[in-house]
Amino acid sequence: MADHGVAVAVPVAGLQPRTSMTADPATLGRVVTQELSRRWSSEPGLLGAMCRHALTPAGKLMRPILLLESALAVGGDYSQVMPAAIGAECGHVASLVHDDIIDNDDLRRGRPSVQRQFGVGNAIIAGDALIFDLFAGLAECRHTGVPDSRITQALEIVARCGTDLCRGQSMEEELSRTPSFDLRPYLLMIRLKTAALFIGACASGAVLAGGDTHHVEALATYAERIGTAFQIKDDLLAYTGCTHTMGKSETSDARNGRVTLPIILAHQSGTATLRATIERTLFGPEDPAVRRAALAEILDRAGALDACAEMARDHIRQARAALEVLPASASRDRLSSFGDPVIARDR
Amino acid sequence: MADHGVAVAVPVAGLQPRTSMTADPATLGRVVTQELSRRWSSEPGLLGAMCRHALTPAGKLMRPILLLESALAVGGDYSQVMPAAIGAECGHVASLVHDDIIDNDDLRRGRPSVQRQFGVGNAIIAGDALIFDLFAGLAECRHTGVPDSRITQALEIVARCGTDLCRGQSMEEELSRTPSFDLRPYLLMIRLKTAALFIGACASGAVLAGGDTHHVEALATYAERIGTAFQIKDDLLAYTGCTHTMGKSETSDARNGRVTLPIILAHQSGTATLRATIERTLFGPEDPAVRRAALAEILDRAGALDACAEMARDHIRQARAALEVLPASASRDRLSSFGDPVIARDR
Numbered sequence: 001m002a003d004h005g006v007a008v009a010v011p012v013a014g015l016q017p018r019t020s021m022t023a024d025p026a027t028l029g030r031v032v033t034q035e036l037s038r039r040w041s042s043e044p045g046l047l048g049a050m051c052r053h054a055l056t057p058a059g060k061l062m063r064p065i066l067l068l069e070s071a072l073a074v075g076g077d078y079s080q081v082m083p084a085a086i087g088a089e090c091g092h093v094a095s096l097v098h099d100d101i102i103d104n105d106d107l108r109r110g111r112p113s114v115q116r117q118f119g120v121g122n123a124i125i126a127g128d129a130l131i132f133d134l135f136a137g138l139a140e141c142r143h144t145g146v147p148d149s150r151i152t153q154a155l156e157i158v159a160r161c162g163t164d165l166c167r168g169q170s171m172e173e174e175l176s177r178t179p180s181f182d183l184r185p186y187l188l189m190i191r192l193k194t195a196a197l198f199i200g201a202c203a204s205g206a207v208l209a210g211g212d213t214h215h216v217e218a219l220a221t222y223a224e225r226i227g228t229a230f231q232i233k234d235d236l237l238a239y240t241g242c243t244h245t246m247g248k249s250e251t252s253d254a255r256n257g258r259v260t261l262p263i264i265l266a267h268q269s270g271t272a273t274l275r276a277t278i279e280r281t282l283f284g285p286e287d288p289a290v291r292r293a294a295l296a297e298i299l300d301r302a303g304a305l306d307a308c309a310e311m312a313r314d315h316i317r318q319a320r321a322a323l324e325v326l327p328a329s330a331s332r333d334r335l336s337s338f339g340d341p342v343i344a345r346d347r
Numbered sequence: 348m349a350d351h352g353v354a355v356a357v358p359v360a361g362l363q364p365r366t367s368m369t370a371d372p373a374t375l376g377r378v379v380t381q382e383l384s385r386r387w388s389s390e391p392g393l394l395g396a397m398c399r400h401a402l403t404p405a406g407k408l409m410r411p412i413l414l415l416e417s418a419l420a421v422g423g424d425y426s427q428v429m430p431a432a433i434g435a436e437c438g439h440v441a442s443l444v445h446d447d448i449i450d451n452d453d454l455r456r457g458r459p460s461v462q463r464q465f466g467v468g469n470a471i472i473a474g475d476a477l478i479f480d481l482f483a484g485l486a487e488c489r490h491t492g493v494p495d496s497r498i499t500q501a502l503e504i505v506a507r508c509g510t511d512l513c514r515g516q517s518m519e520e521e522l523s524r525t526p527s528f529d530l531r532p533y534l535l536m537i538r539l540k541t542a543a544l545f546i547g548a549c550a551s552g553a554v555l556a557g558g559d560t561h562h563v564e565a566l567a568t569y570a571e572r573i574g575t576a577f578q579i580k581d582d583l584l585a586y587t588g589c590t591h592t593m594g595k596s597e598t599s600d601a602r603n604g605r606v607t608l609p610i611i612l613a614h615q616s617g618t619a620t621l622r623a624t625i626e627r628t629l630f631g632p633e634d635p636a637v638r639r640a641a642l643a644e645i646l647d648r649a650g651a652l653d654a655c656a657e658m659a660r661d662h663i664r665q666a667r668a669a670l671e672v673l674p675a676s677a678s679r680d681r682l683s684s685f686g687d688p689v690i691a692r693d694r
Contacts, residue, residue: 132509148495162479
């Protein structure tokens with residue numbers, strides 16, 4: 001650990017600037033995975049063990065990839081913004097670690113959640129460390145050739161998106177305490193809870209790479225739509241997926257009585273009888289697995305699962321449209337197909 | 348709440364640059380208090396309520412004052428670095444909010460802790476939001492005339508100090524699980540857990556104000572010593588203070604079986620019989636208040652409370668010595684007397 005008497009004089013060990021390799025998706029994914037494995041590898045003790053457990057093996061790496069592709073899409077060099085991309089994944093994983101405490105979820109990415117493995121108190125600390133690491137990653141861009149003015153602009157964006165994430169999590173807690181079957185608060189909540197970090201990734205990637213304001217705004221809009229679409233898909237999977245494909249408990253939403261989009265759509269379109277059935281089932285005393293199965297059938301019959309899938313697809317279409325102001329590039333194309341898993345009609 | 352479609356174009360509402368008023372301590376304290384009250388005042392819902400509860404009425408404001416005085420001590424303008432000072436308090440309060448969950452403490456600053464008032468899940472979110480606000484404060488210095496290069500340097504310092512804070516909290520958890528009566532791990536732990544944010548405040552204040560490297564390093568050393576001294580004093584108060592003067596439960600350390608400095612000093616200097624008595628009392632099944640009272644008597648008789656107070660005073664002397672390289676100024680004098688409450692022989 002650092003000697004704090006000379007804390008200021010010693011630069012953070014960071015990534016060194018290097019010549020960019022071909023920025024194909026496989027390379028980006030490989031480099032991100034390597035850097036994530038390296039990131040907490042030399043940290044001793046419990047904190048290192050927890051952060052490694054949370055970060056590796058890696059998840060889908062959507063946020064770092066989006067950050068890198070956004071940088072490339074505005075003509076930037078991906079290796080310069082790599083530390084920020086790693087930071088974006090740290091920030092996201094921090095939110096998962098803390099969410100799993102809040103939702104009392106024991107399974108994450110197919111293995112015990114941090115709170116399950118190390119206890120609640122320690123998981124709080126691990127999540128905090130990963131939030132600080134988000135900003136440490138941003139600061140490391142000082143050493144990869146990113147001008148200071150871009151870093152401070154990205155700092156402002158990322159800090160606000162982080163605060164928005166907390167607003168969304170807090171709103172989710174409020175909504176679970178005083179359930180609402182209105183669409184508006186739900187959409188605002190997921191925009192804050194999920195889309196905010198997508199916006200942070202895309203906008204900061206573009207800003208760090210020197211993108212002009214129009215392109216940064218287009219990528220922020222893209223991110224907002226695609227983040228919303230992924231959250232809707234997630235809400236859908238809670239009723240159509242299984243623990244194996246999700247890597248987390250499929251009964252979490254039912255267990256926590258979460259009023260998610262398929263529930264709202266069925267509730268809004270249904271008769272008074274259907275609405276009563278939905279409420280009784282969602283908030284009932286039965287085992288979460290029983291409630292989930294019953295809800296899945298109700299939602300399917302009501303056409304809410306199809307409507308939900310269509311709403312996700314519509315957001316993906318809007319995301320793609322937002323990209324049109326960007327110059328044509330391989331990265332723009334890849335950003336455009338980023339939402340393909342949502343479009344796929346497997347619900 | 349922000350419209351995320353235009354998230355990038357809208358600047359964060361921040362403090363406006365203004366002419367500095369006389370930087371006497373009363374003014375600094377008043378401005379910090381005002382800005383803290385303002386900070387989350389327009390935030391709706393649960394998150395706003397929690398952050399206001401955590402931040403106000405304000406505590407001793409040591410970290411923001413240290414940040415401002417450090418900026419002044421290197422010849423800077425305090426109003427330029429004010430947002431970072433507010434951020435420093437937010438970061439500190441975040442750590443208190445999360446610590447109170449970890450220690451299951453119900454009382455903080457004389458009122459219910461956030462976890463007690465709003466529940467564990469919500470308190471996690473509030474703490475996270477306050478960590479993000481630490482960085483939002485730093486970013487706001489873009490709008491008060493601080494050059495970008497100083498902000499990114501401060502960002503690097505603050506992110507590392509935040510990670511150190513987590514290292515210290517995690518180490519504290521490890522030490523409470525596998526108690527050690529060695530001085531070294533204890534001193535490293537409090538340097539990380541408490542001194543890190545003092546270092547972050549002083550070093551970032553000096554950097555943001557354009558201080559040269561020698562002065563920044565001197566202030567970092569000062570902060571490390573004074574932070575350590577305050578933690579030692581805190582550990583002492585756990586056995587000599589009362590709930591009323593501390594504003595928090597005086598039985599927390601006994602309840603959580605924390606091996607703090609007075610315990611270590613008594614243990615090291617004592618006979619085998621005394622060591623066994625200390626261990627039996629600290630980890631015994633009795634009510635925390637009973638154990639605390641018994642320990643206080645044991646520690647006092649062993650001379651450990653006096654030795655502990657002397658060690659805190661020694662750190663204050665070292666802190667003062669570190670300031671000598673700075674040019675003479677009212678701020679340097681005030682930094683020098685900052686440790687007076689620790690020096691005072693009230694234990």
